Amino acid sequence: MITILKQVIDMDNNFSIKTENLGIRYLLRHEYQKGKKGLKIFQSRIKKEEFWALRNVNLEAKRGEVLGIIGVNGSGKSTLLKSLAKILPLSEGKLWVNGKIAPLIELGAGFNPELTGGENIFLSGTLLGLTNEVIGKNYYKIIDFSGLNKFIDIPLKNYSSGMFVRLAFSIVANLEPDIVLIDEVFAVGDEPFQQKSFEKILRFKEKGSTLLIVSHDLNTIARLCNKVIVLDDGKIEFNGETSLGIDYYKNLLKGIKSTSLEDTEKIDSGRQASAETIIKDKDSLRWGSGEIKIRKIIFLNENLKETNTFKTGETFIARIDYTSSEEIKNPVFGVAFYTPYGLLVSGPNTKSSLSIEKIPKSGTLLYKVENLSLRRGEYFFSAAVYDFTLRKPYDHLERKFKFTVYGGDPSDFGHIDLRGQWIHKKND
Amino acid sequence: MLNKFIKEISEIHSFRHLLLNLIKSDIKLRYKNSFLGFLWQLLNPLFYLGILALVFSQIIRIQMENYVLFLFAGLVSWRMIQQTSLIATHSIVNNQELIKKVHTPKLVFPLATVLSQFIDHLTLSLVLFIFLFILKGKISAVLFIAPLIIFLIFIFSLGLSLFFATVYVYIKDTPHVIGIAFQALFFLTPILYPLSVLTSSMEKFFKLNPFYYFIEYFRYPFYYAKMPSAELTIIVCAISLATFSLGMYIFLRKKESFIFHF
Numbered sequence A: 001m002i003t004i005l006k007q008v009i010d011m012d013n014n015f016s017i018k019t020e021n022l023g024i025r026y027l028l029r030h031e032y033q034k035g036k037k038g039l040k041i042f043q044s045r046i047k048k049e050e051f052w053a054l055r056n057v058n059l060e061a062k063r064g065e066v067l068g069i070i071g072v073n074g075s076g077k078s079t080l081l082k083s084l085a086k087i088l089p090l091s092e093g094k095l096w097v098n099g100k101i102a103p104l105i106e107l108g109a110g111f112n113p114e115l116t117g118g119e120n121i122f123l124s125g126t127l128l129g130l131t132n133e134v135i136g137k138n139y140y141k142i143i144d145f146s147g148l149n150k151f152i153d154i155p156l157k158n159y160s161s162g163m164f165v166r167l168a169f170s171i172v173a174n175l176e177p178d179i180v181l182i183d184e185v186f187a188v189g190d191e192p193f194q195q196k197s198f199e200k201i202l203r204f205k206e207k208g209s210t211l212l213i214v215s216h217d218l219n220t221i222a223r224l225c226n227k228v229i230v231l232d233d234g235k236i237e238f239n240g241e242t243s244l245g246i247d248y249y250k251n252l253l254k255g256i257k258s259t260s261l262e263d264t265e266k267i268d269s270g271r272q273a274s275a276e277t278i279i280k281d282k283d284s285l286r287w288g289s290g291e292i293k294i295r296k297i298i299f300l301n302e303n304l305k306e307t308n309t310f311k312t313g314e315t316f317i318a319r320i321d322y323t324s325s326e327e328i329k330n331p332v333f334g335v336a337f338y339t340p341y342g343l344l345v346s347g348p349n350t351k352s353s354l355s356i357e358k359i360p361k362s363g364t365l366l367y368k369v370e371n372l373s374l375r376r377g378e379y380f381f382s383a384a385v386y387d388f389t390l391r392k393p394y395d396h397l398e399r400k401f402k403f404t405v406y407g408g409d410p411s412d413f414g415h416i417d418l419r420g421q422w423i424h425k426k427n428d
Numbered sequence B: 001m002l003n004k005f006i007k008e009i010s011e012i013h014s015f016r017h018l019l020l021n022l023i024k025s026d027i028k029l030r031y032k033n034s035f036l037g038f039l040w041q042l043l044n045p046l047f048y049l050g051i052l053a054l055v056f057s058q059i060i061r062i063q064m065e066n067y068v069l070f071l072f073a074g075l076v077s078w079r080m081i082q083q084t085s086l087i088a089t090h091s092i093v094n095n096q097e098l099i100k101k102v103h104t105p106k107l108v109f110p111l112a113t114v115l116s117q118f119i120d121h122l123t124l125s126l127v128l129f130i131f132l133f134i135l136k137g138k139i140s141a142v143l144f145i146a147p148l149i150i151f152l153i154f155i156f157s158l159g160l161s162l163f164f165a166t167v168y169v170y171i172k173d174t175p176h177v178i179g180i181a182f183q184a185l186f187f188l189t190p191i192l193y194p195l196s197v198l199t200s201s202m203e204k205f206f207k208l209n210p211f212y213y214f215i216e217y218f219r220y221p222f223y224y225a226k227m228p229s230a231e232l233t234i235i236v237c238a239i240s241l242a243t244f245s246l247g248m249y250i251f252l253r254k255k256e257s258f259i260f261h262f
Helices: A002-013 A077-084 A116-126 A131-147 A159-173 A191-207 A218-224 A244-253 A260-273 A275-281 B001-013 B016-031 B037-059 B066-086 B093-101 B108-135 B141-168 B176-186 B201-205 B211-225 B230-259
Strands: A015-032 A043-059 A060-062 A067-069 A092-097 A101-104 A179-182 A210-216 A227-232 A235-241 A286-287 A292-300 A310-311 A315-324 A332-338 A344-346 A360-371 A378-387 A393-406
Touching: A015 A077, A015 A210, A043 A077, A043 A235, A043 B037, A043 B176, A060 A210, A060 B093, A067 A077, A067 A244, A077 A092, A077 A179, A077 A210, A077 B093, A101 A159, A116 A131, A116 A159, A116 B016, A131 A159, A131 B016, A179 A191, A191 A210, A191 A218, A210 A218, A210 A332, A218 A244, A227 A244, A235 A244, A244 A393, A292 A378, A315 A332, A315 A378, B001 B016, B016 B037, B016 B108, B037 B066, B037 B108, B066 B108, B066 B141, B066 B176, B066 B211, B093 B108, B093 B141, B093 B230, B108 B211, B141 B176, B141 B211, B141 B230, B211 B230
Parallel strands: A067 A210, A067 A227, A101 A179, A179 A210, A292 A393, A310 A393
Antiparallel strands: A015 A043, A015 A060, A015 A092, A227 A235, A286 A393, A292 A315, A315 A360, A332 A344, A332 A378, A378 A393
8 A cells, every 4th residue: 555655656756766775785705715826616715795886875867857877887887777677676775666667788688599589579578578569569660770670580699799789779779668777888789770779869868768877978978968976886976967977077087076276286286296196187287387377267157157167158258367476578378178088179369369568476367258159068178378489388287177068959069159050942 | 475475476467478488488499400399298208108117017017907007197297396396496597697687577487487397297198198098097087187186286396496496596506406306206206106015114104205195196087087085185285385385485585685696
């Protein structure tokens, strides 16, 4: 009775998946043998150790939402998907699922290599809890999508591995589930099939299916997800807006948890001490002779409020505070915008547009863009000050800052909005 | 526990087409690429029966009325229990890759194995029925209780299978031990000989063997051609139910943690 009542409440809340303090515990068996290394036949001692792969996980995915799950290897992403798919039993906590789940976790799990492709469609479809009638109705759709029409009557053991996963993906993708759990399955098959499967996933989104996506491809996550969860060591470290989550994750990888300049300076001083950090952090560097020092960089919006997110078409202002220890003539300030993959989008400087004849002891420089033409995505920002020949750097902060642009039409591609116009005429 | 049982059964109902497809693929794969196919399932026990009948009626010379039919009925019911539970012991471990990757009611795997085995056994029972005419056995209305005893053997075998399949997940020696135990039981159960050849003290000891009651009960419609006593009926029902409950109880208790022990 209580469970029925709960289901009714669930329907009202309009969520697809919800967890409360979910935890998964494994028992690890350590096998010891004193003094001996190598492959052992007789184990002298087995020690069991508790290991919490997930703990205190609270998440909620609303109907039609696309939730990204990111984290380093071993952070518990796959364990989380498996527990949501009810493959792993919960060691503690609660889980509510509202709708039919299709796990795109390990493709082709239910396949029997001795049976033909067509027979396997029925076998693995019923493994998802469907009836033979429903699968029969979608049978030709699945075969067409997989492109395996010629091979459907051949035992699966004679399939290539590419054909195998194509068939597996096609089955799950064509059975119209309410909730899809996706674990790194974008790289299925050849290029055209990858494109097709990506479009299929986009179509799930349009149709209002709830998607939970585990991926290391942050571009995919940024493009698809409304919300992101960052897992680390079995715990949710971040739960919220996609671009912020991706930022959080990248900083987690670098071992920093905030992006302000004060923090990066601390890392700078630590860098001399440890060579390891340089390698880790080689994409963002700082160099220069130091007569002029950039003290602080912040991004401002139209109302001069500090922010890290902008919308295409809005006003963007970068504010650079500097101090100078010597009287330097005609220094040149410059900034640069990069994509996450290091493509230089724009790199304007003051050489010809603004002359600073003599630099004061301290000052502020603004770079103002009124109608930002950057498209949605994440951008890295560099700032530097050089002498007038542009040969001698006083201070150069390479890609130490970032901001996110959102808005615009998500079906437009590229980084720059050229503000072009489409004109269509009929030829008589 | 009862809740768990009802939940598992209702899940089996929603996965009933999976059960069907698993049985179908099991049967298909067993006889794929063999010339005689399904016939082997009959030829194999028939040859075995032929050898045993030859040895025990011609060489050892057991004297009893229509010995071959007696032996045949005993062998069919014995195989129902032994073959089924021996093969179904592997049903969870063999499907571990599936259990690790997809959510399904786990009962579906032993159930599919036991059912697909019973399709073979039913066919063999039909052959026994035909042999009843060939060997000029007594044909009576008692044959109508044959479905009842086959059903009871099914419940008993399913209980054993669930128990063995669960234990096998934890202890890898299980199939070896069961194999040896069944070999011993084959001779300790009155299959080749009637209980009457034993001394009365031995008889008491042999009656502790639960398998005896199923073998004996199965012979009533096919060999004795008379109604079994109410006492025997109750004993057989009780053993089936108790074994089924025990097997199901242990299976349901442990099924969640299978995945951690593969």
